[in-house]
Amino acid sequence: MSDNTYNDIFSAFRGDEGDLIAILLRIQEKFGYISEDAVKHTAQFLRLSENQIYGVASFYSKFRFTEPGTTSIKVCMGTACHVHGGKFLADAVSWKLGVSIGQVTGDRRFDFQRVNCLGCCALAPVVKINDRVHARMMVTGLEEILSRRE
Amino acid sequence: MTRRQVARDKWDSLKESRVPVIHIGTATCGTAAGALDVLESVRRTLSENRLEATLVQVGCIGPCYLEPLMDITMPGSPRVSYANVTPQMARSIIERYLIKGDPSLELAVGHFGSNGNGDFDGLPKFFEMPMLKPQVRVVLRNCGFIDPEDIDHYLANDGYVGLAGALEKRPEDVIAEVKEAGLRGRGGAGFPTYRKWEICRSVPGTTKYMICNCSEGDPGAFMNRSLIESDPHCVLEGLLIAAYAIGANHGYVYINADYALAIARLKKAASQMKEYGLLGENILDSAFGFDVTIKEGAGAFVCGEETALIGSIEGKRGMPRSRPPFPAIAGLRGEPTIINNVETLGALPNILRNGAAWYRQFGVQGNYGTKTFSLVGKVRRPGLIEVPLGIKLRQIIFEIGGGSQKRFKAVQTGGPSGGCLSEEYLDIPVEYESMTAAGSIMGSGGMIVMDEETCAVDLALYFLHFTQNESCGKCSPCRVGTHHMVDILEKIVRGQGQMDDLSKLQVLAETVARASLCGLGQTAPNPVLTTLRHFRSEYLQHVKEKYCPAAACKELVEYDIDPVKCNGCHRCVSVCPTAAITGAKSELHKIDIYLCIKCKACYEICRFDPLAADAIVFRSRRSVS
16 A cells, blocks of 8 residues: 555544544554554554554454455444344354354355444344345355355 | 524524425434435435435434435424434425425324324324423433524524523522532533532632533443534533533543534534634633633543543643542642533533523422433333433333333443343432442443343443553553452352352452442442342353353354244255354254354344244253253
């Protein structure tokens, strides 16, 4: 990635240490993850060490350090989803795609994540596929959606 | 003409609109339920039929189980609310009501008219519905009514009147008013708000900070997000009042980055405030100046803790530090800092506008005012509610929530830091002290109802998993202790628990609670301690009989086919991913329990496919070791 893309992001900030999390969020929005290259550039901009950047970034669950797959599958693991059987949905995705939570399929087409709560607890259990929230999801329904995308 | 007068005129013209007004709730919950598709369908229906109408996107009015909600106000008629609207339904209601004048009452759930309104015979008033009747709306008063992106809607509804009143008083008198109102921290701890403020106010120094805590990391809690999405100005007005009281000129809203809509609405609200002279120097012609920065968090539950939150704002790992000094004395960048929860701030404009005595009419001695809860789980009518403190848990779960479909078992309040209360505690009042005495906490407002199909041990494990994951790792009681507790609980749910595991678990839980550095670790054992106390027999069944009465622990459950019911429809055979089910069509099917991975697909299809016969069951069998 060219330096210019980073400079576009950095230009909105003054370069204080307090900007770090916001900068990382913007980088992840743009590239989908925090690459080694991004850590290097951010370190230069904020005049911090790369270790410091990585130390902060790895603390927060939002940041990821590998390239995401094309289709994002987020199974909600909030309490309401849990009591409505959300773990069956997570197991179904694992079984169907052969990946565990946090992994990307070998062909990079599916990206399987868990989220702590999507905040639509009344619709539990929910699964978010790309930008769409699927409400009151069932194992069979989820498998069908995944088959259609395969 | 003043800005408020302009705003009121704008609001009145909407109220007395000559064209129909259509309200659609498009907060996160509504959107997830499909509100944007409904909105699109409404737009298309209006334009295809060349109908003139005003569309207003509002926030969340509370009853999530009715989402998406669409309300129509015809000129001269009260607003009528339609629930669980699909795009097709929206089209048909608009065509029938706007063109033919038929309000489609069979699809409506309530109206917002006055009593004795004969227009809609048989249709209840919206706020008279069982879910809403016992509620009191103070903090949520505007939610679902105003356009959250229009400051004029807020101004027209007495917005910033509380701030104007506060600025006419001395800061000390504002603090006194809040003391008189008896407001306590709504983040869950219940510390008197005024006392925190007093400490900060009395610390010398010119730089002080006021922070709004919208970290809201509890899974199953969405009160704060919903309030900001539906009425951002109410929280920002509260922030300004608090800042004035403590003498701060700069403030932050710390908000979870996943709350995209809430962040967008906060930013929009702040820019409108600047335009209206409500941020910057000399606010409302007073000597008070204030500006606000929206700071995004990046998903760490521990950042709800005050010192961790400060670390996160400073761009560091969000790890708590030992106190004292408390942030009120030395907080952000070493300066005196007050951190208040979203809901605490949301109550302030109401207190300052109507006075402490007015606020004290809600609630009971020592626990004045209202509290919002997200009532979810195994309950018929889930949603966001606001109730006066002192209300009974039973009233919340059964009157407002409509109880659970299967037999009620327990309620978890306070999220991962809270506890699980069994049926015999349902008649305790919802007050900070009584909830703590029962072993749980008031918490920030997550309230999850469980029925007989929820396993108490599995739920304790669920919360422990969460806190173990979210433990920041700084102190070993929390980092190591929660890990060991998870290990023991996992053994128990797999049916490998021994009797001494229970005593180990108890000792470990008490140690972690006592020795951890911050609130996360100190409260993490609560779900275990309360389930051990109220559901001990369930633990014993798991350990002694390898039996899960709720049939929720996968390892202790077996799938089976009821030979009387099975009609051989072959549906389960087709969905089984491991070919564990066999049998010819129209003949009895069989499950090979060694091939079965217990994925539940066959159970679902057997329940929900019209051809199937509810023959597949799963149950836990007792096997005494």
